[in-house]
Amino acid sequence: MSLKHHKVRVGISIGDFNGIGPEIIMKSLNDKTITDFFTPIIFGSGKLFTYQKNIFKLNHNFHYITETSQAQSDKINMVNLWKDNVNVDLGKPTEESTKMAIESLEAATNALMNGEIDVLVTAPINKEEMLKHGFAHAGHTGYLEEKFGKKGLMFLVTEDLKVAVSTHHIPISQVAENISKEKIKKQIKMLNQCLIEDFQVERPKIAILGLNPHAGDGGAIGNEEIEIIEPAIRELFDNGILAFGPFPADSFFQPNKYKNYDAVLAMYHDQGLAPFKTLAYEEGVNFTAGLPYIRTSPDHGVAYDIAGQNIADEQSFSEAIFMAIKIFKNRQEYNDLMNNRMQPRRNASSNGFDEDLPRENHH
Structure with missing residues (x-):
């Protein structure tokens, strides 16, 4: 229904x-x-x-x-x-x-x-x-x-900017050991499906940030980009997912860059959330993507520090409510579309024939 x-x-x-x-x-x-x-x-x-x-x-x-x-x-x-x-x-x-x-x-x-x-x-x-x-x-x-x-994905969203993070609340010292090619591939696929299903983006373009400064500078500042991130992106791109990168994080969040993409996958919490919270300020919503x-x-x-002073701004909470409602309706619409697409075409003809039967059985 x-x-x-x-x-x-x-x-x-x-x-x-x-x-x-x-x-x-x-x-x-x-x-x-x-x-x-x-x-x-x-x-x-x-x-x-x-x-x-x-x-x-x-x-x-x-x-x-x-x-x-x-x-x-x-x-x-x-x-x-x-x-x-x-x-x-x-x-x-x-x-x-x-x-x-x-x-x-x-x-x-x-x-x-x-x-x-x-x-x-x-x-x-x-x-x-x-x-x-x-x-x-x-x-x-x-x-x-x-x-x-x-498994879910921490996904910070506004209308214009959407940033997911590969590793969630872990110490910086543990970030490198917590990224892998398979994990990044899985997260990009999850992000791609979320953008289609929950945000009605037909062909999502996803930017992936590098882990190291300058995205590793060709291996001069770490090999994670060459050994882990680039192969994951290339494999997915070859299979039809529009994944791009890895981009240096320090210059990516300029409006003329990030606005070319539907979402960004950052490698760790502050790499994605510091620019997001600066740009989105009170409009940002935290959405756990990939969950049922x-x-x-x-x-x-x-x-x-401001509790009880009647100065807290409710805008982000209000946005969270209406974003949840919007995602619910988008997801419902997507599921209806998929279910209708998968329905066998029975009784489609006004002549009473079952179109799923071979034509020679229609007498």
Whole structure:
């Protein structure tokens, strides 16, 4: 069944509530007509959000529910995971805020996998504190990969600039040993499919950055480009994927260069994210590409330094919501197209003949 006119159910995990998570969530949902476009379902605490909405002088009416199935499409739904009072200490992580961030994420992810929400938008977490309290991953991406049993790709996106990173949250000293020809090939293929399926780019052009300064300078500054990256690009290009590079990272992000490509694959976190966050600023969205479920988040952190001051900008979070909805609809359209293409042409003729049968059987 096509979901063309289906109002998308957006699940929201609250992140660390002592950061700016609840503030940017509520500001993103502040428009009275917001529920005309999608159905918000927050996995949080009624008491916590009531306390914080008073701080920020926001006038939200939440529809409190105990199960996701009780959500109403014209309301801002709150799955009330904790009914007790919550100790808010804005500006610093606590054991309570960290445990709640983990529980919210787990509840929202389970709802996503059970088909109770269509997409997941995650508010910022404190990775270090979550690791201390038993969370086994250095971020959302690793957690979701384990839950969904599939490798994903950290993909930072705006309308004009899309940057994926080959290695995620690992020390710089481990980057070189964590790239390989097969891994890069797999990631470029994933990126290519994501651009076609999720962003409706018909023939994606993908730029790949080198690992070393000046993309290795022909082997003078490292051999990874010659031994790993170039062979991966060449092999894929010969098989019809428009992959180009490796390009020196220091000069690539000039508008006249990056705008010639639909996406960029950087070799490590800061190589891709530093220029992305400089250029995209508040519009950027973090999307985990290549997974069977859709998850987005804003491209910033918990921002303890401004928590509770009513100055957090919700634009990146709003963009994350609408990007998730857009990807959901694009993916649905793509799947419908593929399914229709694969349907056998039965009963296509008005004369009642089955066109799949050989013509000589038509008497």
